[in-house]
Amino acid sequence: MKLSGEYVFDGPREEVWKLVRDPEVLMKCMPGTQTVNKISDSEFTGEVTVRIGPFAGVFAGRVIISDEVPPQSCTLTIEGTGKIGFLQGVGAIEMTELEGQKTLMKYSGEAQIGGKVASVGQRLFDTVSKSMMKQGLDTLNGFLKSNAA
Amino acid sequence: MDKRLIGKRVVRNEDPRLLTGQAQYVDDVNLPNMAHAAMFRSEYAHARIRSIDVSKARAYPGVIAVYTAEDMGADCYPGPPLVSPPPTVKDVIFNSRRQVPLVKDKIRHAGEIIAVVIAETRYIAEDGLDLIEIEYEPLPVVADIEKALEPDSPLVHDDLDSNLAAHLVQKKGDYEAARASADAIIQRRFTIERGTAAAMENRGIVAQWDAKSEALTVWDTTQAPIPIRNGLAARLGLSESKVRVIAPFIGGGFGPKIMMFYSEEMLVPWLAIKLNRPVKWIEDRRENFYATTQERGQVHEVEMAFTRDGKILGIKDDFIHDTGAYDPYGLTTPLNTQSHVMGGYDIPNFTSEFRVAFTNKTIVTPMRGAGRPHGIYVIERMMDIAAKELGIDRVEIRRRNLIKPDAFPYEHGIIDQAFAPLIFDSGNYEAVLNETLKAVGYEKFIKEEQPRYRAEGRRVGIGVLPFIETTGVGPYEGARVTVEASGKIAVATGVGTQGQGHFTSFAQVVAEQLGVDVTDVRITTGDSAHFNWGTGTFASRGAVVAGNAMHAAATMVRKKILKLASKVLNAPEEELELEDGMVRVADIPQSSISLSDLAALANPLRGAVEPGTEPGLEATAYYGPQYGPTAFGVHAMIAEIDAETMMIKILRYVVTEDCGTILNPLILEGQIHGGVALGLGNAYYEKLHFDENAQLLNASFMDYLLVGSTEMPRIEVHHLETRSPLNELGTKGVGEAGAIPVPALFAQTMEDALYDYNLEIRETPLNPNRLFGIARKEKTA
Numbered sequence: 001m002k003l004s005g006e007y008v009f010d011g012p013r014e015e016v017w018k019l020v021r022d023p024e025v026l027m028k029c030m031p032g033t034q035t036v037n038k039i040s041d042s043e044f045t046g047e048v049t050v051r052i053g054p055f056a057g058v059f060a061g062r063v064i065i066s067d068e069v070p071p072q073s074c075t076l077t078i079e080g081t082g083k084i085g086f087l088q089g090v091g092a093i094e095m096t097e098l099e100g101q102k103t104l105m106k107y108s109g110e111a112q113i114g115g116k117v118a119s120v121g122q123r124l125f126d127t128v129s130k131s132m133m134k135q136g137l138d139t140l141n142g143f144l145k146s147n148a149a
Numbered sequence: 150m151d152k153r154l155i156g157k158r159v160v161r162n163e164d165p166r167l168l169t170g171q172a173q174y175v176d177d178v179n180l181p182n183m184a185h186a187a188m189f190r191s192e193y194a195h196a197r198i199r200s201i202d203v204s205k206a207r208a209y210p211g212v213i214a215v216y217t218a219e220d221m222g223a224d225c226y227p228g229p230p231l232v233s234p235p236p237t238v239k240d241v242i243f244n245s246r247r248q249v250p251l252v253k254d255k256i257r258h259a260g261e262i263i264a265v266v267i268a269e270t271r272y273i274a275e276d277g278l279d280l281i282e283i284e285y286e287p288l289p290v291v292a293d294i295e296k297a298l299e300p301d302s303p304l305v306h307d308d309l310d311s312n313l314a315a316h317l318v319q320k321k322g323d324y325e326a327a328r329a330s331a332d333a334i335i336q337r338r339f340t341i342e343r344g345t346a347a348a349m350e351n352r353g354i355v356a357q358w359d360a361k362s363e364a365l366t367v368w369d370t371t372q373a374p375i376p377i378r379n380g381l382a383a384r385l386g387l388s389e390s391k392v393r394v395i396a397p398f399i400g401g402g403f404g405p406k407i408m409m410f411y412s413e414e415m416l417v418p419w420l421a422i423k424l425n426r427p428v429k430w431i432e433d434r435r436e437n438f439y440a441t442t443q444e445r446g447q448v449h450e451v452e453m454a455f456t457r458d459g460k461i462l463g464i465k466d467d468f469i470h471d472t473g474a475y476d477p478y479g480l481t482t483p484l485n486t487q488s489h490v491m492g493g494y495d496i497p498n499f500t501s502e503f504r505v506a507f508t509n510k511t512i513v514t515p516m517r518g519a520g521r522p523h524g525i526y527v528i529e530r531m532m533d534i535a536a537k538e539l540g541i542d543r544v545e546i547r548r549r550n551l552i553k554p555d556a557f558p559y560e561h562g563i564i565d566q567a568f569a570p571l572i573f574d575s576g577n578y579e580a581v582l583n584e585t586l587k588a589v590g591y592e593k594f595i596k597e598e599q600p601r602y603r604a605e606g607r608r609v610g611i612g613v614l615p616f617i618e619t620t621g622v623g624p625y626e627g628a629r630v631t632v633e634a635s636g637k638i639a640v641a642t643g644v645g646t647q648g649q650g651h652f653t654s655f656a657q658v659v660a661e662q663l664g665v666d667v668t669d670v671r672i673t674t675g676d677s678a679h680f681n682w683g684t685g686t687f688a689s690r691g692a693v694v695a696g697n698a699m700h701a702a703a704t705m706v707r708k709k710i711l712k713l714a715s716k717v718l719n720a721p722e723e724e725l726e727l728e729d730g731m732v733r734v735a736d737i738p739q740s741s742i743s744l745s746d747l748a749a750l751a752n753p754l755r756g757a758v759e760p761g762t763e764p765g766l767e768a769t770a771y772y773g774p775q776y777g778p779t780a781f782g783v784h785a786m787i788a789e790i791d792a793e794t795m796m797i798k799i800l801r802y803v804v805t806e807d808c809g810t811i812l813n814p815l816i817l818e819g820q821i822h823g824g825v826a827l828g829l830g831n832a833y834y835e836k837l838h839f840d841e842n843a844q845l846l847n848a849s850f851m852d853y854l855l856v857g858s859t860e861m862p863r864i865e866v867h868h869l870e871t872r873s874p875l876n877e878l879g880t881k882g883v884g885e886a887g888a889i890p891v892p893a894l895f896a897q898t899m900e901d902a903l904y905d906y907n908l909e910i911r912e913t914p915l916n917p918n919r920l921f922g923i924a925r926k927e928k929t930a
Contacts, residue, residue, distance in 0.1 A: 001840070083279050086192055088287070112842050114259065115192035119435065119848030122840075 003091070003129055004108035007137045011144040013095050013103045017071030019143055020093075029139040031132050034058070042066065048080070052121035052128050057084035071095065076109070085115025105137070152728065154661040155878070158815045162668060163652040172398040175353035175368045180427040183355070184213050186417060187274035188430070189264040189281050190439065191256040194292070194509040194843035195303065196285040198254055203264055205280035211273035214424060215281070216416075217264045218253035224419060225250055228410030229380060231514075232479030235317070235568045242316040246306055247477045248512070250415040256285070257305050257474035258509050259844060260439025262412050267420060267428060290509045292843040294446060294471040297506040305474055305507035314476045315505035319487055319563040322498035324454070327463035331454035335535055339449040340912045341523050341892075343471070344835040345441070346516045346827075347855055348647075350400025351432035352441060354413055356421035366393045367418050372407035373685030375643040378677040380410060381418055389681070396675035402647035403827070404516040405442040407687045408478060412440075438848035443837060444482065444516035446471030447523050451490075453531050454498075459539050459546040463498030466490050466527065470505045470520075473512040480505070482513065482520035484566040485619070489524025489889075491561065492532075493578050493617045493781055494550040499563070509843040515687065517827055518888045520566075525616045526913060529893035532614075533900070534909065543897070544586065544613055551578040551615065558874075566688070567622040569776035574881075576781045576807065577871045582615055584867055585805040589613065589785040603904075608792055609800065610902025613785040616890035620780050620808075620882025621693025621873075625773030627682045628695060630659055630702040632710065632766035634752070636730050636745030638663060638670040640702075643683020644695045645675030648823075649884065650816035654692060655699050657812055658878065662703035663710070664727025665744065682771070689882025690777070692812055697772035697876045705768035710744065713751055713766070717742055778873035778881040780808040784825075784890045786862075790902045792924070795917035797833065797899075799862035806886055807869040810879035817883055818866045824887015825864055830856040831888065832895035836914045854916075 009016045019025045023044055027036040032049040039045055042065040049058050061080030068074040073094040080087045091109025098104050113125060121128075166172045203215040218225045227247035235241060252261045266277035289303040296302055297312040305312055328334060355368040365387060371377050371394070378394035385392070399406065413430055421428045432441065448469045454462040470483040483503045491499060532550075536543040552559050554577045561571040586592070594611050602609040628642040640659055646652070656670035663670075673679045675686075683695075711722040714732040718725070724735045733741040744766075752765045787801040804821055811817055834854040838846040847853045872879030896910040899920065906924045915923075 112844075114194070114842065114844045116435075118840070118844040118846060119438065120851070122846040123852060 001111050001113060001125065003111060005133065006104060006106045008098065009103040009105060009141050009144055011103060011148055012101050013071050013097045015144060015147065016095060016103045016105070019140055025140070025143060029136045031135050042068065052117055053124040055084045055116050055121055057082045059087065085113060085117030087117070088112045152661065152664065154657040154667060156811050157657065157813065159653055159657055159667050159813055160815065161650050161653045162656055163650070167398070174350060174398050174400060175355055175370050176431050178355040178368045180355070180357055183427040183429055184267045184269065184424060185271040185274050186265050186267050186420060186428055186430040187271060187278050188262045188413065188436065189266065189278050190436065191252070191259055191261045191263055193256050193285050193287055194259040195288040195290045196256045197288060198252065198256065198263065199284040199286050201263060202282040206266055206277040209273070209277050209280055211269045212277045213267045213269065215264055215266050215277065216251065216420070218249065218251040221251055225253065228415055228477065230479065231409055231477050232481055235480065235564055237564055237568055238317055238319065240318070242313065243480065244309055244314050246475045248412055248475050250412045258511055260436070260511060265416055265420070267424065290842045292508055292510060292839050292841055294469045294506045294508060295448060297508050298469065298504060305509060312507040313504060314472050314507050315480055317480065318502045320500050321562045322463065324463040324465050324498040324500040327498040328454045331462050332457040333455045333539060334452060335455070335531060335538060336452045337531065337534060337911060339451065339527055339530060341445050341447045341526060342914060343443050343446045343837040344831055344914065345438060345443050345837060345853070346403035346405050348401030348403055348406070351434060351437045352406065352411065352413065353431040354417040355427065355429045356418040357427040358421045358425060360425055363387070364391045364393070365418055365422065366395070368395050368397060369414065370399050370406055371396050371409065372402040372645050372647060372687055373409060374645050374675045375677055375681060375683040376685060377409055377414065378681065384415065385418065385422065393678045396645035399645065399647040402686060404519060404687065405514060406647070407685050408442045408514040434850065435848055438845060439511055442512045442514040444513050444519070445523065445831070446513065447486065449527050451527055451531060453535065455535055455539060457539070459535065459541045459549050461494055461496050461550050464490060464496055465500045467502045470503055471508055471510065471513055472505050473508060473510045475512050476505065477512065478514035481566045482515050485520030486524045487563070488565045488571050488619055489521045489617065490527055492525060492528040493552055493615050495552045495556065510839060517824065517885050519688070519885065521618060521885060521889045522831065522892055525890050526893045529614045529890070530896060530911065533897050544591065547615060548579060548582065551582065552576065565619055565776070567777065569622065572776055573617065573779040574873050574875050575871050576779065577869065578615065578781050581781055581783050581805045581807050581869050584869060585613060585783040585785050585803055588805065588865065588867055589787065589801055589803040591785070594787065607789060608902045609787060609789045610898045610900070611785070611787050612894045612898030612901060613783065614890055614894050614897060615781065615783045618689060618780045618882065618886050618889055620689035620777050621774060622688050622690055622777040623694070623773045624684060625771050626684065626695040626698045627680065627769060627771040628698040628702045629680055629767065629769040630699070630706045632706060632744050632748045634745060634748050636743055636748065638665055640670055640699065641673040641680040642695050642698065643675070643680045644686045644691055647686065649686070649691055650813065650819065651691060654812040654816050655696065658696055658699045659703040662700070662707045665730045669730065689884035691884070693778060693876060693880045693882050694772055694774065696812065696880055697878050698770050700878050701770035701772055702768045705770055706766055709766050709768065710747060713747055714742055717747070717750065772876065774875055778809060778875050780806070780881040780883060780886060782806040782886055784894050786894055786898045788898050788902060790899065792903060795920045802862040802864045803867070804864060805867040805869060806883060807871050808883040808886065809873040809881035810870060811868060812880065814868065820883050821866050821887040822864050824885060825891060826856050826861055828888040828891025829860065831914055832892040833915050836916065
């Protein structure tokens with residue numbers, strides 16, 4: 001399954017990058033996030049509650065950040081498992097500065113899902129993941145604006 | 150009075166029990182102290198198991214036990230091969246790989262069982278599953294059958310060099326020579342995708358161990374209770390007489406329930422003995438989507454050689470067959486495909502080569518149609534394409550090639566699924582075609598109705614096509630017929646019943662011989678305690694193989710009745726009549742004796758029986774054909790399609806079936822109706838969507854679309870009877886007939902309805918979205 005899109009932040013690239021790399025901020029942004037633990041600068045573990053169609057469950061996951069070129073780009077490797085299935089994905093984030101102190105984030109990735117999430121929730125997964133993504137990025141943008149204010 | 154019962158539209162003996170909820174199914178078996186099992190299944194399609202931790206599940210209140218492969222020890226080994234590879238074909242490759250009860254190291258498809266939790270209730274057992282922790286090492290997955298055979302594909306079985314499960318070539322005549330002399334060569338590629346049988350009742354097993362008498366009783370939703378009994382006895386080291394397998398009423402078999410041994414079938418009886426408690430496992434629908442076998446995945450590359458006037462000179466067909474992660478059922482399905490790629494046509498030259506591929510998907514075993522719809526799809530699509538390319542009417546090109554009535558028995562010179570020679574025993578194919586054309590009004594539709602529809606801007610198409618069905622294969626079935634002291638008739642056979650009307654059609658066969666009412670014949674099917682020889686209900690063989698065993702046993706009992714009555718009534722046997730449960734002297738009705746009294750006389754409590762006589766009025770007989778009879782039919786459909794939405798409305802659906810002697814037209818029509826429903830599902834609704842990681846994406850009835858009553862057309866069934874010369878009753882099978890031609894017929898009808906799109910459909914199943922895409926030459930799923 002492929003996931004890609006872009007988002008324009010109302011702030012400079014360095015600020016966006018700082019927020020993206022802050023686990024505390026991410027925890028507040030990602031809908032359903034219960035815990036985030038920093039294992040190292042580039043590795044985090046955590047738990048996220050996800051609801052997809054008829055199933056809801058906690059995913060225990062791990063995110064590894066690699067190929068990092070601050071404040072421009074990085075690669076995220078994500079794996080999560082829970083009672084309702086599993087998810088493995090690799091995504092790339094690229095940020096470019098726009099005029100007027102704005103930042104364009106382009107993201108693209110490929111995820112493999114299995115278990116109930118795939119067999120029963122597949123049709124909804126696309127919509128759910130897009131809406132979670134949008135919700136998360138909107139919240140992040142909110143932080144950005146309130147920090148600037 | 151007409152004493153014939155065979156062929157009569159007798160209402161079904163079993164219906165009162167079924168319709169009032171009195172019929173026993175496996176889940177109705179509830180025993181004191183019964184424990185419940187739930188299976189922990191892999192979510193990965195291909196992975197190595199790094200560790201299994203069941204300690205939390207074991208500690209959960211209400212959990213009785215948790216078993217893994219390690220706990221099962223030496224008892225955890227694969228089931229026996231169900232069908233061995235054909236010994237008579239040269240250079241056949243067959244790599245037999247069967248599933249184990251519990252997987253220890255490597256997962257080969259999503260849904261394989263890693264652990265089993267046994268608890269006081271199913272709820273607790275399911276809660277226990279949530280506490281099991283498995284660490285996997287995911288492996289690259291192979292889902293596509295063509296990619297599976299590429300050299301760099303991940304291996305499903307590491308001990309093999311490739312994913313090639315089997316390879317087999319069969320030839321008749323000389324295709325290359327035929328090709329050289331042909332006026333036209335047509336080549337096409339066809340893809341056929343998987344569906345599921347979706348029986349109303351999922352699988353289920355209840356096992357009860359009686360330690361004091363060392364006896365095991367198993368209730369199983371199997372189509373093959375006797376082989377399950379024999380296999381379990383061997384596996385568990387018990388005497389066959391101490392293992393009783395009961396296949397009670399079953400809510401639909403359709404083939405997957407004859408797969409054996411399923412992991413659960415090996416596990417549940419073993420658990421019952423181990424725990425010394427009855428254990429029940431009932432499959433849920435999601436498990437059914439993963440763990441019950443499926444069918445239909447094939448890719449064909451076909452070439453046909455024709456003369457200018459549409460005569461077939463030969464066919465060359467290369468195909469790949471998807472067997473999933475294991476191949477317990479041997480080559481039955483691809484061999485059936487091979488047998489049906491020539492359809493009902495006189496084809497002198499034939500070369501067919503198939504390769505069977507292992508993939509990380511659910512196991513494939515026969516499902517109603519069992520490889521036959523694929524063969525018919527290929528040949529009938531090719532006939533439609535040839536008709537267009539050669540400018541011959543599609544009915545006419547078929548008529549020119551159908552096997553003629555005087556050509557039977559028609560020998561193909563290749564072997565069939567039962568490794569017997571492929572011989573079509575009898576038939577009158579053109580008459581069946583003509584009957585259908587007349588019934589559907591083909592000429593009038595083409596000449597008058599269709600032009601009128603088209604002038605109105607409506608897209609209404611017609612399809613007509615023939616098919617064959619190889620049926621009634623061996624090895625054998627048996628039956629025991631007993632006249633009881635009540636005068637009622639007790640009959641037992643080893644085949645199980647899943648809705649085929651056995652309690653009526655078999656009763657008609659016996660009642661006609663013994664001169665009793667059909668309701669006075671009580672049939673027991675699928676209980677090894679009542680009859681313990683047999684193979685099972687599959688391959689459209691019940692009415693042929695068990696039916697003829699019934700007939701033979703009833704004929705023997707009739708002889709015993711006449712012999713004894715002749716003595717008692719002091720009249721020659723030729724003058725005796727069996728009617729209304731009585732034996733009468735033909736011209737002296739007052740000189741008679743009831744079967745009840747006669748049964749008592751045959752089994753006296755005192756006195757002496759003559760030397761050499763057996764007690765009772767009872768006989769057991771067996772029937773085993775050398776090869777199976779081949780049925781023939783023609784289906785026709787008129788359907789309207791809305792080109793904007795691709796929603797269809799079937800206006801007419803006509804079937805003419807020739808399955809030899811009809812035992813009961815009511816039951817026969819029911820079989821055809823059910824088959825057509827499955828066929829329509831295969832054609833336009835049902836498809837299992839796997840992603841590239843072999844994850845099933847529509848494992849629920851929310852997303853897997855079954856044909857409902859609102860989609861079903863009224864089906865008009867016509868009959869022709871060409872008796873099979875192979876058996877006494879003259880019967881041929883019909884169990885799968887309804888389903889076989891539908892996808893090909895549907896494609897033909899849609900091409901005709903969407904005439905202005907100039908379609909060529911080369912895949913099945915379709916759906917509105919996909920058909921829309923084909924019509925607009927777009928890529929859609």
